[in-house]
Amino acid sequence: MKKYQLGEFEEIVMLTIAILYKEAYGLAIKNEIESRLKRNVSMGAMHTALVRLEDKGYIRSHDGEPTEERMGRPKKYFQITALGKKAMEYSRETRNALWGAIPDVSLNVKFS
Amino acid sequence: MKINPPQRALQFLRWFCREDYLEEIEGDLIEVFEIEVQQSSKRAKWKFAWSVIKYFRPEFIKSFKHKEYNAYGMYKSYFKIGWRNLAKNKGYSLINIGGLAIGLAACMLIGLYVHHELSYDQFNEKADRIYRADMEIKFGDNHMNIAVTNPTFGETALSDFAQIEQTTRLRFYGGFLVKKGDVNIREGNVAWADSTLFDVFTLPVIAGNPKTALTEPNSIVLTESVARKYFDKTDVVGQTLTINNTETRKITAVIKDIPSNAHFHFTSFIPNIEDKSASQDIWAGYQNWNTYLLLKPGVDPNTMTTELNRMLDRHLEPDLKKFVNKSLAEFNNQGDFFKVSLTKLTDIHLHSDKPGELYANGNMEYIYIFSVIAVFILFIAIINFMNLATARSANRAREVGVRKVMGSLRHNLIHQFLTESFLTCLFAMLLSVGITYLSLPLFNELTGKSFDFSFLGSGSVIFLMIGLTLVVGLLSGSYPAFYLSAFQPVAVLRGSKGYSKKSVFRNTLVAFQFSASILLIAGTLIVFLQMEYIRSKDLGYSRAQKLIINNIDQLGQQLEPFKNNLTQVAGVEGLSVTGFLPVNFNRSVNAFFPSPTMDINTAISIQSWIVDENYLPTMDMKVVAGRNFHKGKADTLSIILNEAAAKFLGWGDVLEHKLYRLTEKETSPIAEYNVIGIVKDFHFSSLREQVKPLAFLYGEDRGGLTVKVNSTDMASVINNIEAQWKSISPGFPFEYSFMDQDFENLYKSERQIGNLITIFASLSIFISCLGLFGLATYVTEQRTKEIGIRKVLGASVAGITTLLSKDFLKIVLIAIVIATPVAYYLTYQWLQGFVYRISLQWWVFVGAGLIALGIALFTISFQAIKAALANPVKSLRSE
Incomplete structure (x- = not known):
């Protein structure tokens, strides 16, 4: 049953949004993922994920105040x-x- | 210094990116750029551009579907508004759509006709390489341009020149009777043809071998429909037909019916080899064959003509020595010559009208006339549309103002008006298809052609119709669209701009409409008067109550008894046996000499008709000097001339003189004729030509029998004659025609054209009036209040009617001034084609102008009087 569809990267983006709470806008999310997970995130890929998540109804957005560093464009939180x-x-x-269903042996064997 | 992100990349982003994400993406990118730029501005710019490119993916690209949806909504609204406008102003819509539909239908019909005329002989695969050899002969005072050559011309040219691929000849045979069961049926369109016929012309063979079909004597090639007529099937090769009740012919091939757009309409072909004269190597005479040459690809017809003339001269030399005892140089020095020219196959139908044509051809002149009429009609209909739309602009102007205030752009308004006009055109086009469909049978009757409705099925026609709808829609909608959409909303809403009473542009259009109509009225009147002149002209013989009976040659010995029996029939006043009649094409030309020395310089070519002693009284021709033939052997060497021949010979007293002629007899090669009478000139060819010299010779020609009837009950006379025929020659069909009908047929094409021009001219006038009516309605509506006030102040009905009509009548008067000289010039040109013609009368043009003026006045006054009679209380009460 496909109750909820959530890809790996999408999950990471959502978790990051949750971490950032009130400060979650595009660039902040990207920087947060990059610093925490030490992986490179392309702007396009992240935006794609945000668009999809919004389409699915998992996140919503609102425009913030226009800011100087964005040359007057508002941030989208x-x-x-x-x-x-x-x-x-x-x-x-x-x-x-x-995880719970994995028998102990299975992992032990692997690591041994 | 502040460094901005690369503009080009930003523009690109803005171009493709969805609006709802654009701001966010732009913001993020710029934020990154601002940070990066502190380290290296160049790197930051590259990175920015690269990031933009990475955004170029489906999720962020503007959805085109999305955009279309928006425009679709707008167009839906345009259509809805357009439809509502049409439905709201039912009167105008009716005038617009009806006028356009009639105009388009007329154009479609004319288009069909013109296309068919222009397509003659194009079906031949080698049409661009086929030429007919024509001859121009000057011989003493005889000068003729003929469509025929001597028998061996083509054959010799083929063997002499490598540039010629093939040659073939056709000659009209006439008709014969074919036996089916016990009855004989007349087949009228039989031709002599060479075996190479199928190499030159594209005449698909259904059964039989085209190579050998016309190589054996007594063979015959039939068309599909003739084969079906006698055998009910087409697979009849090897069967025989009984011709004229005696001889038999073997069917060697069956071909498809010859298309209606071929310059000949034969239904059967018989081989030329049966005719001995077809192989005689004579060059100075026997010009009887239509000779077609198929040139090899790339051969220039002009250089070919020069070569052919050289060949002709070479072969002429011995002939001239033999017949007139002169060398070619001497012959040419006295101004005489034989020349050959090439006529392109596809030019024959519309550009060639020479003696010796296989069938009567069309005329390019009429193609031009019809095309001009079609364009006129279409323009008149379009002008109606434009005029009504601009006149109504006062009402629409307010709408335009409000739309503009609400944020409509100019191009939106243009789209809206164009949509409306396209919608109107589309309705008009659909309606015109219906009109065409309904009027096609009538049109076929008028033109004598057989168009069917299947032309609509072809892709190019549909494409053309859609194209025409768009062009007409654009033309008729463009003026309102661009004119109305340019209004300034403030001015319009304040009421200071919009409809102006005096519109120069509109008046010019109306003037043009009426000029075209007057031109057509004048043209129609002239054509009609000329036709009437021909019909009522004293032709020198009487064609009323004359019965022509065919197939006389089948009676054999029974002819005398039949003639005797006929004289007993009540109502029969006289009869004459001969095939030479003023109303048919049976003609024979001979060279006569005024002295027995046979000097070629004095030779005259005279129509020589073989008739009996009853001919002149039967035809009601007048003998102006001398006497008629007497029955018996005494007059076999007598000759009766017409006035034209007598005048041509220039003798004081013709009756004293003798004429000489060469005969085929070896023993007495010169025949001497006594001139015994002069007959009053009568017209025996088209009135486009001068009456030519003609002579009657005494003898028997069984080409037909003319019966002069004097009875009020023609039907019973015919029945009695038929009964006599049946009793004497059972098995042969009794065929007759009336001479006046045959005469009408001679002028059929002229009459058809006259009728068509009348119809289309009336249509154009009708459409003009529709427009004028609409315009008049509108203007009176606009001035309702003014009229009300004038009436209150004491204006009379006549005064108001004059006031309203004045402006329009001025325009019509201007149109008369413009149209009259043009009409005069054009009709003058047309009449030059007739030797016997009416003179152009001033009253025709005044009449045309008056008719136009009258119709316009009638149309306008209808509205004007209605407005003038209206109670002013009604018009002034509102507001």
């Missing part, structure tokens, strides 16, 4: 919606359930 929160929880639960 993102917020997680209730549906988004459910999707994140679902994703986490399924992972946990899967």
Whole structure:
């Protein structure tokens, strides 16, 4: 059953939005992911993810005040919606359930 | 210094990016740029540009579907408003759509006609390489341009020149009777043809071998429909037909019916080899064959003509020595010559009208006339549309003002008006297709052609119609669209701009409309008067109550008994046996000499008709000097001339003289004729030509029998004659025609053209009046209040009517001034084509002007009087 669709990168973006809370706009999200996960994020890819998430209804956006450093363009802030929160929880639960189902032997053997 | 992000990249981003993301993306990119630029501005710019390019992906590109949706909504609104406007002003819509539809239908019909005329002989695959050899002969006082050559011309040219691929000849045979069961049926369109016929012309063979079809004597090639007529099938090669009740012919091939746009309409072909004269190597005479040459690709017809003339001269030399005892140089020195010229196959129908044509051809003149009429009609209809739309601009101006205030751009308004005019045109086009469909049978009857509605199926026609709709829509909608959309909203809404009473442009258009109409009226009147003149002209013989009976040659020995029986029939006043009639094409030309020395310089070519002693009384021709033939052997060497021949010979007293002629007989090669009478000139060819010299010779020609009837009950006379025919020659069809009908047929094309011009001229006038009516309605509506006030102040009905009509009548008067000289010039040119013609009378043009003026006055006054009679209380009450 495809109850909630959430890709790996999309999940990371959502988690980052949650971390940034009130300060989650495009560039801030990108910088946060880059500094925390030490991976390079292209602007285009991130925007694509944001567009998709908004389309799915997991996040919503509102325009902030125009700022000097953006030459008068307003920042667009993102917020997680209730549906988004459910999707994140679902994703986490399924992972946990899967983790819980792994027999100890399996991983031990692998690491041995 | 502040460094800005690269503008070009930014423009590109703005161009492709969705509006709802643009601001955010731009902001992010600029923020990054601001940080980066502190380290290296060049690097920052590159990075910025690269990032922009990376954004060029489906998620961020503007959705074109999205954009279309918007425009679609707008167009939907245009259509809705357009439709509502049409429905709101039913009267105007009717005038617009109806006028345009009639105009388009007329154009379509004319287009069909013109296209068909222009397509003659184009179906031949080698049409661009086929030429007909024509001859120009000057021989003493005889000068003729003929469409025929001597028998061996083509054959010799083929063997002499490598540039010629093939040659073929055609000669009209006439008709014969074909037996089907017990009855004989007349086949009228039979031709002598060479076996190479199928190499030159594209005449697809259904059955049989085209190579050998015309190589054997007594063979015959039939067209599909003739084969079906006698056998009900086309697979009939090897079967025989009984011709004229005696001989049999073997069918060697069946070909497809010859297309209606071929310059000949034969239904059967018989081989030339049966005719001995077809192989005689004579060059100075026997010009009887239409000779076609198929040139090899790339051969220049002009150089070919020069070569052919050299060949002709070479072969002429011995002939001239033999017949007139002169060398070619001597012959040419006295101003005489034989010349050959080449006529392109596709030019034959419209550009060639020479003696010796296989069938009567068309005339390019009429193609021009019709095309001009079509364009006129279309323009008149378009002008109506433009005029009504601009006149109505007062109402629309307010709408335009409000739309502009609400944010409509000029191009939106242009689109809206164009949509409306396209919509109108589309309705008009659909309606015109309906009109064309309904009027096609009538049109076929008028033109004598057989168009069917299938032309609509071809892609090019549909394409043309869509194109025409768009062009007409654009033309008729452009003026209102650009004129109205340019209004300043403030001025319009304040009421200071909009409809102006005096519109020079509109008046010019109306003047043009009426000029065109007057031109057509005058042209129609002239054509009609000329036709009437021909019909009522004293032709020198009487064609009323004359019955012409065919197939006389089949009676054999029974002819005398039949003639005797006929004289017993009540109502029969006289009869004459001969095929030479003023109303048919049976003609024979001979050279006569005024002295037995046979000096070629004095030779005259005279129509020589073989007739019997009853001919002149039967035809009601007048003998002005001398006497008619007497029955019996005494007059076999007598001759009766017409006045033209007598005048040509220039003798004081013609009756004293003798004429000489060469005969085929070896023993007495010169025949001497006594001139015994002069007959009053009568017209035996088109009135476009002068009456030519003609002579009657005494003898029997069984080409037909003319019966002079004097009875009020023609039907019973015909029945009695038919009964006599049946009793004497069972099995042969009784065929007759009336001489006056045959005469009408001679002028059929002229009459058809006259009728067509009348119809289309009336249509154009009708459409003009529709427009004028609409305009008059509008103007009176505009001036309702003014009229009301004038009436209150004591203006009379006549005064108001004059006031309203004056402006329009001025325009019509200007149109008369413009149109009259043009009409005079054009009709003068047309009449030059007739030797016997009416003189142009001033009253025709005044009449045309008056008719136009009258019609215009009638149209306008209808509205003007209505307005003038209206109670002023009604018009002044509102507001």
